[in-house]
Structures are given as C-alpha cells and as structure tokens.
Amino acid sequence: MTQFHWPGFDSLGKLSAEETAELAARVADLTKAGLPLASGLRAMADELSGRRTRRVLHALADRLDAGADLASAMESQGRRLPLCLRGIVLAGLRSGRLAEALEQYADLRRSRVELRRRLWLTLAYPFFLFCIMALMAVMTRYWVVVHFENIYNDFDTCLPAVTEFVFYISLPLMWFMVSLVVLFALIPLLLAVSPGIRWIWPALYKIPMIGPLLRWGNLSQFSRLMALLLEQRVPLPDALRLTAAGLHDPNLARGCRRVAEDVERGQPLCESMDRRRQFPASMVPLVEWGQRTPALPDAFRATTEMFEGRTLSQGSLLEAVLLPIMFLFIITFIGLLVIALFMPLIKLITCLSG
DSSP: OOOOOOGGGGGTSSOOHHHHHHHHHHHHHHHHHTOOHHHHHHHHHHHOOOHHHHHHHHHHHHHHHTTOOHHHHHHTTGGGSOHHHHHHHHHHHHHTOHHHHHHHHHHHHHHHHHHHHHHHHHHHHHHHHHHHHHHHHHHHIIIIIHHHHHHHHHTTOOOOHHHHHHHHHHHHHHHHHHHHHHHHHHHHHHHHHOTTOTTHHHHHHTSTTHHHHHHHHHHHHHHHHHHHHHHTTOOHHHHHHHHHHTOSOHHHHHHHHHHHHHHHTTOOHHHHHHTOTTSOGGGHHHHHHHHHTTOHHHHHHHHHHHHHHHHHHHHHHHHHHHHHHHHHHHHHHHHHHHHHHHHHHHHHHHHHHO
C-alpha cells in the first residue's frame, strides 16, 4: 500500500530559515572558538524558546556525544535540516574551513529572510488598501449603484455616457477586484502547502514590478550558494544539486539538476545554462569567463553582486511607485463614481423642481 505524502507536510518539522541561519552561525562561532560542539549546542538550546529548534539541537548534541561527527549528526536529522546545509557542513569538514562556510551560509539565509521581510512590508499596506477597495466595490455595487440605476430607470432619465459606463462596468469590476484579492491571498498558502509546483514561480515572475524582484532574489540565492560550494571545492555537479536543494523556486532547482546532468556528460557549464530558460543570458558570459580563467567561484560572486544590485533597485522602485499608484487608483475610482452617479441626479432634481 502506497503511503500518502503531501509536499507541504515536509516543512512541518523542518527548521525555518531564521532558525537555520541561527544554527549555522552558532556552530560557526563554536568552531572558531574551539569549544566542544555538544555542550555548546545544549547551551544554545537552553537560550531558545522554540520547541522544534530545541529538539533538533539536543538531538545533535546527543549524536555528537555518541561519537558521530557533525555531518553524520546532521544527516541523522533527515528533513529537519536543509540538505544544502548538510552538504556545506560536509564540504567544510573536508576543506578544513567549516566556520567560514557556515558563516557565509548564515549570511545567505539572513539576506534571504531580510529580502522576504522587506517584500512583505512593501506589499502589506498596498494589499490592505486593495482589500478596502474591493470591499468598497462590493458595497458600492449593491448599496449605491443598483439604487441609482433603479431611480434613473423609473424616471426614464437620459444618462450621460460616463454614467452608463459606470453602470456597465460596476459588476465586472467588483468581481475582478474580489478575484484579485482572493488570488493574492491564496498564493502564499499555495506556496506553503505545495512548494514543489513548478509553474507557480514562473507565473509570479510575470507580475509587473513584483515579478522581477522575486526572480533577481532567487537568482542571487542561486549564485551565492554556487560560489560558497565551489569555494569549498565541491565538485561542480554536486554543487549544482546541493544548490537546487537549497532553492525556493522548484523550476530554477529543476534547471540546476538538468545542468548538473549535462556537466556530468561533459558539456560545458556555460553552454548548458545558455540552453535553459531558468538562467538569464546576462550571467552566461560571466560563467564562461569563470570557466576559462579558471575562477568559477569568483564568477558566481560577480553574478551575485549583479543580481543583488538588481534586487535592491527593483525593491526601491516598487516602494516608490506602488503606493502612489494605489492612491491614484482610489482617487480616480471615487471621483469617477461621484461624478457619474450625481451628475444625472442633479439634472433630475432640477427638472422635477422646475
């Protein structure tokens, strides 16, 4: 009998990005200071309030006390710890630069969390205003527009074009706005319960202003992970697969795995990336330079800086443009509604009083 499995269940016992970054940073500090990892992890667990994190830290400490190394102890936690982190720990132990690798990984996770937090803060207030607009559209349609339409029909009033336009578009506009609110509210839920669906992220990338910010952020994460793993002398195909395991975009992760297969067959990395739609053409020349030099980690660091710069500029553009657009839309909506509904009413009252 096949056991039921839903991808969203995988994240229930898994450490969050913040918790993973904190774990990597603490292990890096303990390693640099030369302190025992087991006792340090237990002390760290006593300082934290999250039950899930404490359970993982105590389990790691128990495995270390039993004689296992850090990589084996993390491997025993299964899906609780990201596969990418386990790969970085193993690579760091082999290269003798574990603390440096974990510090870079912690910085990567924190930058990802900060980008996500900044995006939510940027979108929260406009989304709230749009919800208010959708509520206003519903109330206007059923408590204002319908009554005015009945009044003008009863008196057989000759309506101007703007009023007829408002009567015609009020119902479709209401359903359009309500549908958008429901859609944008369901997107985070869909990403949480079905993280492996590949079509979601390419669809999100097509949203004006928001899509490029998400894409450059994911590509920046890809480049930083690749640079980190290659600096630890992880073989290129393994680095691509570990990077794929650490990405939020399953479509980009699929591209990484296919590039890894091409590289194992002897195809140059730049040529394989050039054939994949997941990777923009602007990063291919840098990767080609890195292979030719050879300085592939430096090439991925350069692409990281490029994508991070685009992310910051796109975020600043979003903050500067989105809110004024929302206010302009609200003012236009209210102004058009008042003019369209009350212009014929004033004319009707004037005719009746005369």
